[in-house]
Amino acid sequence: MCKNPAMSSGPPLHRVVVLALEHVVAFELGLPHAFLGGARDADDAPLYEVVTATVDGGPVTTSAGYRVLPDGDLSLLAGAGTVVVPGVAGGAVMRTGELPDGVAAALQGPxxxxxxxxxxFVLAAAGRLDGRPATTHWLHxxxxxxxxxxVRVDPxxxxxxxxxxxTSAGNAAGIDLLLHLVRRDHGSAxxxxxxxxxxxxxxxDGGQSQFVDRPVPDPDGAGTAATRAWVQEHLDRPWTLDQLAAHAGTSVRTFTRRFREETGLSPLRWLTQQRVELAxxxxxxxxxxxxxxxxxxGFGTATSLRQHLHAAIGVAPLAYRRTFRGSPLPG
Structure with a gap:
């Protein structure tokens, strides 16, 4: 059941409207409700109000075969702070770019x-991805x-x-993106x-490869997981590739190959990402x-931190701190 913002004494919650088209992917339909609707602050107060809309307010059939009764029709999008469009399992929008009546117009709001x-495919058909970078599942x-x-598609x-x-790739990447939204809106904690x-x-990281080979670990435990866990506990140290490989008991060449196979990243890029996240x-x-x-x-100097943080998220440390501690996300 939808939360009624009028029942709360605080500011209205940021409203998220999930747009469910016919044959919406069932798993993805539930993700915004789980990860945004389930988001709480440190006092266990909700941070988002999540509702579901269909074109005409009637039920739609999901990719799993069951039908879903929404909270309303496309008019709900007019009052949204965020609109989430889960995947669709085929249909005209993927074959020809044709959308149901009213959908493109409803997606033109702020x-x-x-x-x-x-x-x-829905956002692209509505013209909202023109000239923009975007992604989808690598199969599509x-x-x-x-x-x-x-559309500048990054595969x-x-x-x-x-x-x-x-935009995000497949099922699990949708989870990553929703957590990224929570982090962007309300911080890492x-x-x-x-x-x-x-x-x-x-x-x-959003820039991580969609398709990463993850071989079964060698029986002798010669993967890089133990080294990654060790490094994450000691990010303040000035790690080198030689030190990482020595901890894993391999040559630099073997360590680098195994690291990329297991994470999709080079060791030094992964290390920088961990440092940025800790910062x-x-x-x-x-x-x-x-x-x-x-x-x-582990950046050593404030100058180095500023350079890496700006490269990663486009802001300086003080600006990032002010933004996080600023006013709450508007409804």
Missing amino acids: ARLVSICTGA TDQLAQLHPR DVLHVDDGDVL TATRIARRRVVAPWR RHLLETSDASIDRVAAQA
Whole structure:
């Protein structure tokens, strides 16, 4: 049942409208309700109101065969702060780019737009991805690019954040993107809480490859997981490839190959991402100076921290801290 914002004494919740078209992918339909509807602040207060809309307000059949009764029709999108479009299992929108009447117009509002998997075809058909970077499941990236040549399709990444329009790859990447939204809106601590509650990884970088070979670990345990876990506990140290390989008991060449097979990233890129994530957490949750944050995260100097944080998310440390501690997300 929808939460009634009028029953709360606080500010209205940020409203998320999930647009369910016919043959919506059942698993993806539930993700916004689980990860946004289930998001809570440190006092266990809800952070989002999540409702479901269909074209005419009537039930739709999901990819799993059961029917879903929505909260309303397309008019709900007019009051949304964020609209999430889950994937669709085939249909005209994927074959010809044809949308049901009224959908394209309803997607022209000011709301932030988010697609999961083949939901990108819906946003593209509405013209909302023209000239923008976007992604979808790697099985359908060529089809999306051919059907909508004005979209800058990236076939390899987990998700793309283009500000007010965000797209993701397949099922699990939709989870990554929704956690990214929570992190962007409310910080790492909140995103980590909801990830822990749902028993999923709290963070995978959006630029990570969609398709990563993950071989069965060698019987002698010669993978890189133990080294990664060790490094994450000691990010303040100035690690080198030689040191990482020595900890894993392999040559640098073998370590680098195994690391990429298991994570889809080079060791040094992965290390930088872990440092950035720790720095963000410290900026959000502590009053430590920028120099201290830089040292704890392993960047060494405030200048290095500023350079890496700006490269990763486009803002300086103080601006990031002010943004996180600023006013709550508007309804």
